[in-house]
Amino acid sequence: MFSKSFVRRALSGLAIAGCLVVGLPTLSFADGLPGFTLWGGVKGEDSLNFRLDFGGRAGSWDRYRLRIPAKKMKLAVEQFAISYPDYYKGEFDTKNVEVIVKDKSIKLQEVRWNKDNHLLEIYPEEPIPAGSGVEIQLANVRNPSFGGMFYFNCQVLSPGDVPLLRYLGTWVITIS
Template sequence: MRRVFSALAVTGCLVTGFPALTFAQSLPGLTLFSGVKSENQLPFRLDFGGQANSWDRYILRIPASKMKLAVAQFAITYPNYYRGTFDPKSVEVRVKGKSLPLSEVKWNKEARVIEIFPQEPVPAGSKVELVLSNVQNPAFGGMYYFNCQILSPGDVPLLRYLGSWVLSIT
């Protein structure tokens, strides 16, 4: 009986001693040879691990330091070799953890751009998360550069580059 209790105790210690595995993927601390300057890399998280040919949720973050102007429109562009799909009805803009009401979300497959229009401009200096749910990852893995551009209210109608998310689908 003592051996059984000893074995259970040792097994319990081993199981609880290992850190829990997480399936979410996020921006690595150091990216070599990405072609994107480190100051232009934006943080992100892939909630379900970024597995090829599976469903995922992309949480694309924009730090407050990058939000120097108020934003009336976000535009996310992606490369022509990205063959995933997006659900425009499952897009959110979060500021301080709260979802903002959106007036429209457009996905232009031919131009490879997702345009997000909040009902009210997002204030300058806000920490923003663009949440793309119900994303079907491409069938083949690879490195994909998603670029963030913004349009400020009353601005000349030209999108300004904020940075890039370097996503890796495995």
């Protein structure tokens, strides 16, 4: 009735369509999570994990959960400096910044947003011990009104260290 080549092509087409349909729900769960960069970008060992709680939609409100693994925290930290590109036109709420260490929120001495230099500075009251996993939560963030890929660089200052910021890694945040 049908030729063998027709049946093979039809079955191949159905298999591909089935894989695409099965893969669609998985893709929708990826909203707000780090994606996969094919070209360029940050070296694997410098890439930091994050989550955008409300999907990273352009022009909307969001909460950024910026994570630093314990293995990156080789020295104690008394200041975090998060720089971002000049074309990122989002807004931060310095009153809604939280630093979480070992599942506990720590007290902050000060949070400064230097808009001119595209820098968010976070000063804990006490230095964060070396080897601690850290999550920096930025709540009430107003995402930029246009989408894009934004490199947020994390630098730290250690107590008693030469007063130069040390690079820890980069969060590659995509706003759609």
